[in-house]
Amino acid sequence: MRERDDPEVIGRRVQQLRTERGLTQRQLAEPAYTPAYISTLEAGRARASDEALRHIAGRLGVAYEELAVGRPAHLATGLRLRLTEAQRALADGRAEEAAAQYAALLTEAEGHGLAHEQATALLGLGDCSLETGDLGLARDHFERAEARLAGESLPSRVPALRGRAVSHYLAGELRYAVYLLESTLDELNRGGLHDPDALLLLYASAIGPYMDMGAHARAAQAAEFALALAPQAEDPALIARMHRSVARTLLAEGRVAEADASLAKAAELYRQLRLRTELANCHWMRGYVCAQDGELERAESELRLALDMLSETRAALYRSQAAVELADVLHRREKSAEAAELLNGVLGDLSSERGAVHAAAAHRLLGIIAEDARDTEAAEEHYVRALSLLERAGAAGDLADLCRLLGDLLRRTGRVEAALDAYRTGLGHRTAPGTTTLGPAPAQPPL
Structure with missing residues (x-):
């Protein structure tokens, strides 16, 4: 899982959200920071501290992680909930339906850099393949899951x-x-x-x-x-x-x-x-x-x-x-x-x-x-x-x-x-x- 996006990416994200909300750089900065600091940050020339990002996220009305990595609030929680629904489908014997759910969740987790949720989806896909007897595909899924968890x-x-x-x-x-x-x-x-x-x-x-x-x-x-x-x-x-x-x-x-x-x-x-x-x-x-x-x-x-x-x-x-x-x-x-x-x-x-x-x-x-x-x-x-x-x-x-x-x-x-x-x-x-x-x-x- 990546901790923070590059300063340029975060700067563009801050500028886009500020513009969407009709805020000036001064309004976004006050009372803790200056408009110049916000300008430097939006240009990608400064790496904001976690404290600064939390202040800006609060002023913009978004979660810290949405600014830091572009991830919508509660996305990981929602993904985990849907992963359990796929697990239930597999448990009920609906392996093909479960595999389709796991594949969609894997794509979504990859798009947001959620390594743990990627691994969970790959484990589910592996179990689906075991269920249907596709052993080569099962091994591939389990190996990929292991790679996602390499640092665990x-x-x-x-x-x-x-x-x-x-x-x-x-x-x-x-x-x-x-x-x-x-x-x-x-x-x-x-x-x-x-x-x-x-x-x-x-x-x-x-x-x-x-x-x-x-x-x-x-x-x-x-x-x-x-x-x-x-x-x-x-x-x-x-x-x-x-x-x-x-x-x-x-x-x-x-x-x-x-x-x-x-x-x-x-x-x-x-x-x-x-x-x-x-x-x-x-x-x-x-x-x-x-x-x-x-x-x-x-x-x-x-x-x-x-x-x-x-x-x-x-x-x-x-x-x-x-x-x-x-x-x-x-x-x-x-x-x-x-x-x-x-x-x-x-x-x-x-x-x-x-x-x-x-x-x-x-x-x-x-x-x-x-x-x-x-x-x-x-x-x-x-x-x-x-x-x-x-x-x-x-x-x-x-x-x-x-x-x-x-x-x-x-x-x-x-x-x-x-x-x-x-x-x-x-x-x-x-x-x-x-x-x-x-x-x-x-x-x-x-x-």
Whole structure:
């Protein structure tokens, strides 16, 4: 944000406002200054002090900042109010409408040199792009937001850094997403910058990449830190998102009742806030928890609800990911034809660049369905495509299981050596989950 315009610009502004109000230089100057001083100032030959500008602004009947930087009074406040309206539109699932509002607000904030409001609008545009699945555009918005906040403290830059990390995570770049999150956590904790909202945002965002990489111990630790930080945080939407992320880790540790309780808390907060996409994601996660606990009928109900809600919000990438979870439940409930139809319908929205881990899950499930139908050629093709996606993403947590499926298929079709190679590859990913692809853990918060 610029502090003051150049003297020439301020001089022209003073002269224009004085003329519009029909004042002489003497009338503007009295009683504290001389007409000559006003003349020098209007000519741009003198840099007015803050005290002088406040006197002149009072005589002209305008705010100090309107003279200093040409900004209408209360502009920043009005912009912030409209930014919250755009945020509400996004929360209600109207991503395209919100993006149009954020873009207009960004232009206005740029015109008046309001760096903080520019960053807020760019963060909103990034979230809109995440919602619609345009991950490259999302990264660009988050990077620009970070640049606008370059002079701010690290906690202030955390939402932009987290947005970049989530963009890379959804694109299947797990290692880089974890690097961004862990390096920021390390810098915050080592530097004594223990901002609860910033730390909670980072720990909650790290759980998904950790789980997909097979780093279950780090995911569990991040979940424990997030739960400990939640009472200190002020943002209810942030707390709700944390509860949803933590549930996945609690489930992996066999703590099903606690996972369900976390999701209930998240759902209640989302209902209060009317955050439709996040509420849909909460139903998705509850469906996942139910499926892992063997409650398939309830899981199907929760996942169908999530899918319907995400379809209404046009959250293409999230919708496709929820569809993969639902297809898994349908297959387990012996509705394989419907599951295959659902998977084939969403694979076009998923790729190595968009939702790689879920794209691999879709191919894995299609492979299992093909095996059940004794179509070994199609099954092998799906397994190989899934393997390629997971290897590129570094998702060690799922690679071992997929190698076992492929090895079993190759063994049953008489290709013993190829089967052994698949098994060996799987064992390599089993050796030390979470330690082969990650460096030292980041410094911990003082809890």
